[in-house]
Amino acid sequence: MDIQTTKLELLRIILENENAEFIQRVSDFVKKEKNDFWDELSLSEQEEIKKGIQDLDKGKRVSYESFLNKIS
Structure with a gap:
């Protein structure tokens, strides 16, 4: 079958x-x-995401334009 x-x-x-x-x-x-995508991430990727969420919760934000300037 x-x-x-x-x-x-x-x-x-x-x-x-x-x-x-x-x-x-x-x-x-x-x-x-x-499958939960979270379980497929490495521990370092999970920590980066957690840190990003904590930063957002603390009001630490970067504008989209600023981000684009930083990576280009």
């Missing part, structure tokens, strides 16, 4: 199922399996 056929079969099973508990378990499983 190829992947597309398997997906369609799973969809058919879900659509035909009226058991709320089953649907909830499937939903929970899918949510758990979904």
Whole structure:
């Protein structure tokens, strides 16, 4: 069975199922399996983002034009 056929079969099973508990378990499983981009970042990338958020929370901001001048 190829992947597309398997997906369609799973969809058919879900659509035909009226058991709320089953649907909830499937939903929970899918949510758990979904990759979070945060987990794919390195620790240094995560720290940079956290620092940026802290800076923004403290009111430290740079205008877009200033940023463009800095990087060009």
